[in-house]
Amino acid sequence: MEKKTILEELLLKKSQQKKKISPINYKKRLFVLTKASLSYYEYDKGKKGSKRGSIEIEKIRCVETVNLEESTPPARQYPFQIVYKGGLLYVYATNEESRERWLAALHKEIKDNSDLLNKYHKGFFINGKFLCCNQTCKAAPGCTIWEKCNVFFYLALEQQDPPLRMYCKKSESQSGPRYFRRRPTGWMRGSRWELVVSLLSRGLKSHRQDKSQVYSLAFKSSFENIYNVWHFSCVCCALFRNQSVNNKPNISLCSWYAGNISRAQSEQLLRQKGKEGAFVVRKSSQAGMYTVSVFSKVPDKKGTVKHYHVHKTPENKYYLSEKYCFESIPKLIHYHQHNSAGMVTRLRHAVSTQVNKVPSTASLGNGIWELKREEIVLLRELGSGQFGVVHLGKWKGQYDVAIKMIKEGAMSEDEFIEEAQTMMKLNHPKLVRLYGVCSKSYPIYLVTEYMPNGCLLSYLRSHGKELQPLQLLEICYDVCDAMAFLESCQFIHRDLAARNCLIDSNLTVKISDFGMTRYVLDDLYTSSLGSKFPLKWSAPEVFHYTKFSSKSDVWAFGILMWEVFTLGKQPYELYDNVQVIEKVSQGYRLYRPQLASDIIYQIMYNCWHELPEKRPAFYQLLSFFEALREDNRA
Numbered sequence: 001m002e003k004k005t006i007l008e009e010l011l012l013k014k015s016q017q018k019k020k021i022s023p024i025n026y027k028k029r030l031f032v033l034t035k036a037s038l039s040y041y042e043y044d045k046g047k048k049g050s051k052r053g054s055i056e057i058e059k060i061r062c063v064e065t066v067n068l069e070e071s072t073p074p075a076r077q078y079p080f081q082i083v084y085k086g087g088l089l090y091v092y093a094t095n096e097e098s099r100e101r102w103l104a105a106l107h108k109e110i111k112d113n114s115d116l117l118n119k120y121h122k123g124f125f126i127n128g129k130f131l132c133c134n135q136t137c138k139a140a141p142g143c144t145i146w147e148k149c150n151v152f153f154y155l156a157l158e159q160q161d162p163p164l165r166m167y168c169k170k171s172e173s174q175s176g177p178r179y180f181r182r183r184p185t186g187w188m189r190g191s192r193w194e195l196v197v198s199l200l201s202r203g204l205k206s207h208r209q210d211k212s213q214v215y216s217l218a219f220k221s222s223f224e225n226i227y228n229v230w231h232f233s234c235v236c237c238a239l240f241r242n243q244s245v246n247n248k249p250n251i252s253l254c255s256w257y258a259g260n261i262s263r264a265q266s267e268q269l270l271r272q273k274g275k276e277g278a279f280v281v282r283k284s285s286q287a288g289m290y291t292v293s294v295f296s297k298v299p300d301k302k303g304t305v306k307h308y309h310v311h312k313t314p315e316n317k318y319y320l321s322e323k324y325c326f327e328s329i330p331k332l333i334h335y336h337q338h339n340s341a342g343m344v345t346r347l348r349h350a351v352s353t354q355v356n357k358v359p360s361t362a363s364l365g366n367g368i369w370e371l372k373r374e375e376i377v378l379l380r381e382l383g384s385g386q387f388g389v390v391h392l393g394k395w396k397g398q399y400d401v402a403i404k405m406i407k408e409g410a411m412s413e414d415e416f417i418e419e420a421q422t423m424m425k426l427n428h429p430k431l432v433r434l435y436g437v438c439s440k441s442y443p444i445y446l447v448t449e450y451m452p453n454g455c456l457l458s459y460l461r462s463h464g465k466e467l468q469p470l471q472l473l474e475i476c477y478d479v480c481d482a483m484a485f486l487e488s489c490q491f492i493h494r495d496l497a498a499r500n501c502l503i504d505s506n507l508t509v510k511i512s513d514f515g516m517t518r519y520v521l522d523d524l525y526t527s528s529l530g531s532k533f534p535l536k537w538s539a540p541e542v543f544h545y546t547k548f549s550s551k552s553d554v555w556a557f558g559i560l561m562w563e564v565f566t567l568g569k570q571p572y573e574l575y576d577n578v579q580v581i582e583k584v585s586q587g588y589r590l591y592r593p594q595l596a597s598d599i600i601y602q603i604m605y606n607c608w609h610e611l612p613e614k615r616p617a618f619y620q621l622l623s624f625f626e627a628l629r630e631d632n633r634a
Contacts, residue, residue, distance in 0.1 A: 294347060
């Protein structure tokens, strides 16, 4: 291997802290980069001393900057890291120019390495944990995507009948994903062709030919905008999911497809985006039909949402305007992204409702509710609740999950974990899924479905003025749908309120924390009798006799409806807990919210009947809401 020096400079090196108790120190070392290794030497009085360490270039997995620590002194303003097989080295350059020079040189030397990282840690590893994600193992998987890991390929296409055969060769290009150098006949440039592929069999069949990896694939141009994108990572190609059926486009893969969201939800979603030409495609209320919903500020500057039904010709072609027919919905959307052609505006901004969810078929813990803590990476804090801090995280580096970290002493762990197995079996589209727990050490993790739009109460307070009464009705319907399911399973929530409902990416409201309240050990809900419950959401039989049932959940649902139609106001805001008990016992009930019609208020009021048996069941309430939805559609 050539020993010629590529780069040489005096830099500051941080001790590797191989033991948690090791002191942290910083020493000046002369760093020397060659084709074979990165070495560092003692340096004193202008002379190179003995070698203090060396890392083989082929063992380096990542080179990247690091976020500054708090109160960083001027001498340590420009850190970068070298992650290699077996270790992690932090180095400080003297200035930004020096750091960029080292990063560029190292990136060039390691680009052919076979084990580059997909993700790295953007924070330092200090005192036994990473500052970015609090993981305590130095070899823990990274929490931030390393963009420079991408390796690019030339594509050669050999026409067959069918299929096309795609040859992938590694490229020296570093220009960016899906852009390829021009080649003689038979080579395509990525800016004109999108890599969209479909497996031709259950497994990805490949074989070696002329030192190239050869895959049998279907290949379509970007104008057809269908199938999966081929992802490049490190030195291999990774294909995710076979979603094509009979070579027809599957629109569920498209970022603009929103599935079963309602008309009201689509309007809410697009108004929240607020951009001219923001759009989604959704299933129509008419079976087998689709609707394009698009936001425009013409002619109303506040903005309106127009809904266009996708029609089909007798020849099974799709159109919004009969003059412009297409073989597939993706082709139709692609055309209208460039031409309004009779619409109020062209489709400018696709609004995605897709997040990287755990598939419903995935078994997080191989069918076991106790999950492996090391497979869960904490990314950032989302907030805190009655159980402890909640984080956004990744499971196995791939799926978005929410992690509730239960602080020690916050709940009766043994009883809850026994109950968690039951809760995991309650699978309904309007319930936040509990995937499992990590209970073998503190803090205990509850791993649940991630809901990117957060808590319903906060959403009502921040976005409530943008919502129409029909959209508020949809929120109540979603909650009632979930509660009717829990009722059918003889399951009591005990803490139904807007604060315990969450909103997913397509604005569907789901119930969270069902069944957990009885295990809380703090004083938040303690009455004079020692029972724990949210008093202002509680039925008289709860605060008088501590008697819970699905009918006490119905009372709480009425209070939740009132929260929704007041856009997040505090119930009985003028009274303390003792006054609420007194007034409710005397027959006082919450007033009708301004946004609630007489019919809506009557539903709330029926939930607050003094006698539990006189209150409607959730399945009855659900039928009321369905009838109201049909009336509004008509």
